[in-house]
Amino acid sequence: MTDAKSRPAEGAATARRSRLARGAGATAAVLVLATAGVGAWFYQRLDHNITTFSADGIATSRPPAAPTVSGGGRAVNVLLLGSDTREDGNSSLGGGDEGVGHSDTAILLHVYADHKHAVGVSIPRDTLVTIPACRLPDGRWTTTKTNQMFNSAFTIGEYKQGNPACTQNTVEAMTGLRVDHTIVVDFKGFAAMTDAVHGVDVCVPNDVDSFGIHLTKGRQTLQGQQALDYVRARHGFGDGSDIGRMKRQQAFLSSLIRKVQGEGFNPTTIFPLADAATKSLTVDPELGSAMKLADFAQSLQDIKLGDIKFVTVPWRYQGERVALVQPDANTLWNLLRQDRTLDGQTTAGQTGAPGSPSSSTSSTASPSTGSPSAATSAPAALDVPITVHNAAKSPGLAGKVGSTLRAKGYTDITVGPNTTPRRTTLIEYGPGRQTAAEQLAQLYPGAELQPEASADGLVLTLGQDRAPADTADPTDGTGATPGSTALPSSIPTGISENTRPADSDLCSDLSFG
Template sequence: MTDATPTTAPARSRGRRIARGLGAAAAALVVTAAGAGAWYYQRLDRNITTFAPEGIASSRPPVATPAPTGGVPVNILLLGSDTRDDGNGALGGGDEGVGHSDTAILLHVYADHKHAVGVSIPRDTLVTIPPCLLPDGRWSPQRTNQMFNSAFTVGEFQAGNPACTQNTVETLTGLRIDHTLVVDFKGFAAITSAVGGVDVCVPNDVDSYGIHLSKGRQTVSGQQAVDYVRARHGIGDNSDIGRMLRQQAFMSSLIKKVQSKGFDLTTLLPLADAATKSLTVDPGLGSPYKLAEFAQSLQDIQLSDIQFVTLPWRFQGARVAVVEPDAGILWNLLRQDRTLDGRLTGTGATPSASPDAGAPGATGSASPGTSPSAPASPTGGVGAADPALLDVPVTVHNAALSGGLAGRTALALQGKGYTDITIGADTKARRTTLIEYAPSRRAAAEQLARLYPGAELRAGSVDGIVLTLGQDSATPNTPDLNTPDLPDASGATGSGSPTALPSSIPSGIADNTRPADTDLCNDLSFG
């Protein structure tokens, strides 16, 4: 095991303009691969590099406490370094020098260790960078209104300053970061090759900045994989936000690929060996044994139980501003170990009061139980309808020409108790909502239709239920977590209008959420 040394590197070249890759995805799967066991301990131990613990702030958010159902939530900061040193320039082009961290995902693993949410933080987000350790042992002054990715460059360490980025994320979120992992271009390329390539969807032909990709579904690895996740200009909407959506889709596909191959040694050894050669971690994960132990605690998380969400944002000139109170609500949900719809995992419980956006680490001003946009407790039980009908597989397609509607609907249906929801691709526009169902699922389809007055019911050769959202289902007609639940056997719906159901999930969260099992070609652009 080696230590990252605080040597000074030249400043980043002004000519470096191409965005950098999704090293975070690689880091996430390293811990999965390490769970195979410690028989190759010595081999991996020589690969792992740790960053100095002295740079981690002494004043930090509190350590998470065990949940009532057992288990402790874990927060993992996944960073991708765009450094060109140590041979990375062959994959990314450009000059050598200190790298930025243009990719950052905060992965919150819930206390049940069966659910997780990854929060993407835009590189251009304007944040406060707290004091950080410099090469000469001094601490930098606190700086406000700084681009988020510049925290990684504080002190111009050759290997970057992951401790400074960790300190910045803790300041931003009020969450304690338990582990930080950084991976570079070489590690990312090696991982994609070790798993035999990753399925992606390229939104358009790309032939610029030395990157050549063809439109459509395909399998990429090595250089092509790096190009797919780091490209910004010439692909999709040419934005960093759109690039993050592709990175989220790529990370989901990578996890799916590893899970589908199984954890046989012929897959795991090359994967772990390739990844750890270019991995830098916090001291708490600085050995193969620690990585393996940590990975084993995550092995029960299925793709369908992972969601990605981009930090609620808006453009502020050429930069990105955090949207409040939505961001404060998001951080407080995670501090309370609640899902994005306000539930406690493993219990089915809903919150008794809305999350407080004004809690430490958040800057919103909402108060508990008063925020109209915060998730709140339903007034009744979904069981008033038929709990057995909530387990039916539901695939949601968006035919409403309303961006993000399928994702918002999936979150709202989960809030109503549905447990098996898949996001499908956007389809040809239609005016009315269509509910197709297998003949054996008629009762479940009729129950779902109560949330969509006027929807067409159609039996067909489908597996479970396929919900195709028409323009009549666009906001505000998505199911609402605040309204009384599904009608009871008498057909009564209680108070509230079923035709005007505004979502109780803040739009800054709902509009930026991507379930990990979403179709590869869906939601690859914010525009």
């Protein structure tokens, strides 16, 4: 379904960057709606509030969806974005000029297969990443760009409302996780939600009197503009970093969920909250009606505050930007792909190597490291002839990948000659081989698919996007790369030092620097 309010693709000149950072409202919207227990009958009244973005910009080659586990559930990944668009009445809250929408707040919410536990992963806006091909307003697609700031994905195409599909593609390429849903909320939606619950308890780590923001140190209740300032502002708090701001966002969201859960089903609170949230949501087509959003939210309402954790992806400064700390970041993605908690357990409290009898889920490997799992491919696909070419200018790459594929169950592998260098990986398929090609592409997120009438089976041409990971030690000494099914024996410090339980004290660990 495409909602009547679906936003057209429209270009705009790049706006002057705001001196403050952007909102965290998307996370509040989905987590509050998920835990509020609002009846579906009420959501039907909200159908016209919701805006959808087009699915045309979502990549065709994507990581596989999480498998269904015993009991019928499966893990779900939701990308939550806060938009700073000044359109539709947002300029009075955010200041600055109208123009291209940005998203400086991004949280990947992983809901475990039991739908009773969740972890929200904050991704710093300045993180240097590879942005894959993204769709422009005229239908053309960009080329892959490396060493880009994460938040720039949202600006590609200069859509006034932003480009959530491009950010979704970037997250999938970075993590090897399939994003099931993407939800964006704007300034006025966030402010309205805090008004609807009559304010949220927060802890201000220090007196703030800068850039028009005036807050006093200590515990207090904020709503509307002040609440928005609290989660948006960098300057005046701690060292003024994006990292410190994310800590406050995580604490704020925890407090908001605590308040809604504590009040229970109170129509005078829940109805205005749901109305405020849905009026400012932009969602993927799969959530493009109030009923669909209600069904999704109700599937999450058993998640208790104590079973939610927030974690900032392991990071370090690289000049003025942020780089991911490896292998810790890859360990985090690996844990989530295997539906394991941050300490390596299943949600049932079991430990043990993934794939062992104690594991509650099937592991799915991201092949960006050359370590695909045969479990992701149907038996028939394992017998299709595959010719592997090296177009990455990396000596021995085709042979190494061929050996890895054989070890994982593929039976007919031919290592072909090196070919003309190319940046991205290509999978060509002969007549009747499209399904097999799609299954192989699940192992290589971001690979291009292309029919080739003269091909007998599949032709895998490895681009430069595969060279660094595919030629590395498959486990980096820890079993922590995205494609590995092994887990480290202890929690990496990059994860443990950046984790915040949702039921933490309001004033705990609020500033960086």
